[in-house]
Amino acid sequence: xxxxxxxxxxxxxxxxxxxxxxxxxxxxxxxxxxxxxxxxxxxxxxxxxxxxxxxxxxxxxxxxxxxxxxxxxxxxxxxxxxxxxxxxxxxxxxxxxxxxxxxxxxxxxxxxxxxxxxxxxxxxxxxxxxxxxxxxxxxxxxxxxxxxxxxxxxxxxxxxxxxxxxxxxxxxxxxxxxxxxxxxxxxxxxxxxxxxxxxxxxxxxxxxxxxxxxxxxxxxxxxxxxxxxxxxxxxxxxxxxxxxxxxxxxxxxxxxxxxxxxxx
Amino acid sequence: xxxxxxxxxxxxxxxxxxxxxxxxxxxxxxxxxxxxxxxxxxxxxxxxxxxxxxxxxxxxxxxxxxxxxxxxxxxxxxxxxxxxxxxxxxxxxxxxxxxxxxxxxxxxxxxxxxxxxxxxxxxxxxxxxxxxxxxxxxxxxxxxxxxxxxxxxxxxxxxxxxxxxxxxxxxxxxxxxxxxxxxxxxxxxxxxxxxxxxxxxxxxxxxxxxxxxxxxxxxxxxxxxxxxxxxxxxxxxxxxxxxxxxxxxxxxxxxxxxxxxxxxxxxxxx
Numbered sequence: 001x002x003x004x005x006x007x008x009x010x011x012x013x014x015x016x017x018x019x020x021x022x023x024x025x026x027x028x029x030x031x032x033x034x035x036x037x038x039x040x041x042x043x044x045x046x047x048x049x050x051x052x053x054x055x056x057x058x059x060x061x062x063x064x065x066x067x068x069x070x071x072x073x074x075x076x077x078x079x080x081x082x083x084x085x086x087x088x089x090x091x092x093x094x095x096x097x098x099x100x101x102x103x104x105x106x107x108x109x110x111x112x113x114x115x116x117x118x119x120x121x122x123x124x125x126x127x128x129x130x131x132x133x134x135x136x137x138x139x140x141x142x143x144x145x146x147x148x149x150x151x152x153x154x155x156x157x158x159x160x161x162x163x164x165x166x167x168x169x170x171x172x173x174x175x176x177x178x179x180x181x182x183x184x185x186x187x188x189x190x191x192x193x194x195x196x197x198x199x200x201x202x203x204x205x206x207x208x209x210x211x212x213x214x215x216x217x218x219x220x221x222x223x224x225x226x227x228x229x230x231x232x233x234x235x236x237x238x239x240x241x242x243x244x245x246x247x248x249x250x251x252x253x254x255x256x257x258x259x260x261x262x263x264x
Numbered sequence: 265x266x267x268x269x270x271x272x273x274x275x276x277x278x279x280x281x282x283x284x285x286x287x288x289x290x291x292x293x294x295x296x297x298x299x300x301x302x303x304x305x306x307x308x309x310x311x312x313x314x315x316x317x318x319x320x321x322x323x324x325x326x327x328x329x330x331x332x333x334x335x336x337x338x339x340x341x342x343x344x345x346x347x348x349x350x351x352x353x354x355x356x357x358x359x360x361x362x363x364x365x366x367x368x369x370x371x372x373x374x375x376x377x378x379x380x381x382x383x384x385x386x387x388x389x390x391x392x393x394x395x396x397x398x399x400x401x402x403x404x405x406x407x408x409x410x411x412x413x414x415x416x417x418x419x420x421x422x423x424x425x426x427x428x429x430x431x432x433x434x435x436x437x438x439x440x441x442x443x444x445x446x447x448x449x450x451x452x453x454x455x456x457x458x459x460x461x462x463x464x465x466x467x468x469x470x471x472x473x474x475x476x477x478x479x480x481x482x483x484x485x486x487x488x489x490x491x492x493x494x495x496x497x498x499x500x501x502x503x504x505x506x507x508x509x510x511x512x513x514x515x516x517x518x519x520x521x522x523x524x525x526x527x528x529x530x531x532x533x534x
Contacts, residue, residue: 079284079390099284104276144483168386173398174275195481212402216376219389232469232499236372240413240473247410 014039017089018097019047021059025110032056033097038089044100045073045084048112060111068225071160075112076101081162081223103165116161122180125208129191130199147195154190154234156226159183163220163230169213179210182220182230189234192241202245205238214239278392280384289388296381300374303510307361310517314355316524317517321432322450324520325457325513329425330356337432363418370412372469373506375401413470423458423465430454436532447534450519457516460509467498467505 017038020031034055036047045063052059061084064070068086077087078099092098106114135142163182169175180188188209192201205211220230228234244251283289310317310326317324318335327333333356334343344354368374379385386393401409433451438444465471476482476492483489498505522528 076284076390078286081390093286096286099286101284104278107275144481146483146489147481150482166389168389168393169398169400171390172278172386172393173396174277175398193480197480210400210402212407213398213400215379215385215400215406216372217380217386217389218376219386222389231376232502236469237473237477239372239410240470241478243410243413243470244478247407248413250414 017094019051020097020099021051022101023111026108031099042089043085044077044087044089044098047089048084048100060113062113069158071158074103074160074162074165076103081165083160083225086225105165105171118176119161119164119183122184123187125180126184126188127199127201127204129194129197131196132198141196143195151190151193153228154186156228157183157186158226160225162223162225166219166223168217168219175210175213179213182235185209185211185238186228186230186234189238192238202241206242206246211239211242277396280392280394281387282392283390285390289391293381293388296377300378300381303514306514311357311361312353312355316521319520319524319530320437321435322454322520322523323429324517325426326361326517327357328429329360331359332356363415364422367415367419370409370415371506373502375409413474416468416470419465423462426458426461430458446532448530448532450523450530453516453519457512460505460512463498464505464509466495467502469499471495472499
């Protein structure tokens with residue numbers, strides 16, 4: 001297979017690699033094979049652009065910054081949700097074709113482009129930030145850096161939706177109407193743990209955002225290009241807050257006793 | 265129903281094991297399946313033995329605390345409680361082993377691992393599942409995973425008991441009816457067991473929440489903040505602690521058992 005997929009050209013430091021790229025739309029499609037000349041330092045998006053330029057000018061690819069910060073070029077490379085602009089060709093096995101296909105969790109528009117608008121609708125469901133009254137007379141607040149650090153991690157999210165793509169609750173079970181997905185649990189965590197926020201989203205998390213559907217497989221953490229510890233630092237702490245709210249009668253009892261003790 | 269909602273209904277569903285992944289995605293869940301199955305089989309066998317669980321000042325962690333039992337470690341005498349039905353097999357481990365087992369069963373790390381390995385839900389990331397139905401941890405029976413913090417309280421108590429066992433493992437019979445300080449290989453084995461279980465228990469996600477994670481402005485409580493920071497450091501390697509402590513608690517039982525059976529000799533260092 002290596003002989004058919006790669007023709008190494010050692011003198012120029014390049015090699016030809018086969019790509020299996022999904023071509024089609026919501027009505028159907030198939031993988032089509034292309035070849036690209038791979039030079040040192042190239043990423044998958046570079047190869048797709050080369051294919052688009054030389055062999056398939058009608059290939060639909062969404063991209064923008066080519067620096068891993070806009071989250072536009074999300075796709076599946078060899079079955080793993082990845083940003084194509086951050087996936088180095090040198091990191092992929094070179095003895096078989098590179099398979100590139102669109103994200104499976106969202107409706108296909110064409111080729112590698114999916115309709116991710118569902119995510120923006122879901123975002124509107126999350127209860128917005130509500131600040132406590134200002135700390136100072138000039139209408140400003142004071143926050144400790146240690147409290148801010150915890151939520152800063154969540155704010156690195158670039159909304160590439162790879163975590164939504166890999167989450168099996170959405171990908172395999174299509175619970176788009178009852179589960180907001182890891183991206184918006186992280187969004188809720190950023191608000192819920194914000195040192196100025198006063199809103200209580202715990203019942204929303206339990207009832208409306210479907211946090212109970214998450215079974216902690218950590219696939220979202222694995223694919224995050226910003227290396228946000230989605231499960232351990234975001235979703236599980238939220239699950240624990242939901243336990244405080246709905247599933248811990250002993251804890252509630254202790255709180256009542258402590259509150260009564262303080263009053264007396 | 266808007267256009268997006270309609271097109272969401274048309275999303276493809278994978279068949280079991282269907283994936284474009286090129287890596288050996290099945291290796292990790294298979295390793296978890298084998299590792300956990302081996303531990304469950306061995307610990308169940310060991311719990312039902314009811315003998316060779318103590319050797320001098322050493323007590324197997326599968327049998328600690330020994331509430332009723334044949335050894336001098338028993339808190340309430342022995343060999344079995346008066347209320348235990350005579351026809352029913354008795355082993356001191358049966359009275360206590362449900363607590364650490366429940367702690368591990370409801371542990372956030374193990375949950376994610378065994379949902380994949382034992383239930384293929386999913387078999388691995390971006391791999392097709394065998395079932396189309398899914399209830400998650402939102403309803404019966406998995407909603408009971410939320411009791412994890414209650415098992416944590418018990419696990420913390422067990423940690424104290426096992427620390428006392430490690431302390432007792434420092435004091436050997438001197439042959440004159442008294443006790444003398446000493447260190448045997450078994451002392452090191454029991455001490456390592458407490459350290460590894462401590463790393464696992466004190467890095468627990470529920471503990472991290474209760475110790476300070478639940479606070480939005482944790483900086484206002486410096487002591488809790490320090491505890492939270494320490495717990496978070498352990499939590500970053502929770503998976504590693506989970507496996508190391510699981511292996512070592514099993515090995516500790518093996519060590520005490522084989523010493524008690526005369527197969528292994530407990531070498532004295534001091």
